Amino acid sequence: MDVTTRGAMDLLLSAGFxxxxxVWDITKRSHSMPRLELLFAGHTSEVLAxxxxxxxxxxxxxxxDCAIRVWSLRNYELQTTLRGHAEPVTxxxxxxxxxxxxxxxxxxxxxxxxxxxxxxxxxSRRPDARPAAGxxxxxxxxxxxxxxxxxxxxxxxx
Numbered sequence: 001m002d003v004t005t006r007g008a009m010d011l012l013l014s015a016g017f018x019x020x021x022x023v024w025d026i027t028k029r030s031h032s033m034p035r036l037e038l039l040f041a042g043h044t045s046e047v048l049a050x051x052x053x054x055x056x057x058x059x060x061x062x063x064x065d066c067a068i069r070v071w072s073l074r075n076y077e078l079q080t081t082l083r084g085h086a087e088p089v090t091x092x093x094x095x096x097x098x099x100x101x102x103x104x105x106x107x108x109x110x111x112x113x114x115x116x117x118x119x120x121x122x123x124s125r126r127p128d129a130r131p132a133a134g135x136x137x138x139x140x141x142x143x144x145x146x147x148x149x150x151x152x153x154x155x156x157x158x
């Protein structure tokens with residue numbers, strides 16, 4: 001689940017074990033309960049993770065089908081599907097420049113930048129990062145330490 005604002009509406013996005021994504025209006029009104037605005041099929045099986053990126057106007061879902069999908073917050077249309085995990089995607093994190101994703105096999109993926117059109121560009125990997133269980137993954141420690149070093153370099157430049 002994650003929350004966002006669209007115009008005067010406060011929205012809650014929820015993920016379900018039936019593969020659906022729900023968009024709820026949770027705007028505070030007197031004598032009004034949250035209202036389901038939209039329910040749509042997000043994945044072919046369980047949706048296990050969901051994160052909103054207000055900066056890029058998108059939200060990202062990860063599922064039991066080992067895929068990550070990037071959706072438009074404006075019209076809820078699928079922008080792109082990212083593949084690379086060998087196991088179900090169980091966690092997602094976003095910052096201004098990166099999409100991090102992880103699975104239960106201690107494998108993390110990293111994509112640099114979610115563009116406004118929903119495209120995601122894979123981040124370059126460190127040459128010394130050893131692949132984990134998945135053929136595209138790097139051990140979590142390598143990815144996170146690489147991201148921390150990059151963030152520190154960025155802070156120093158400012």
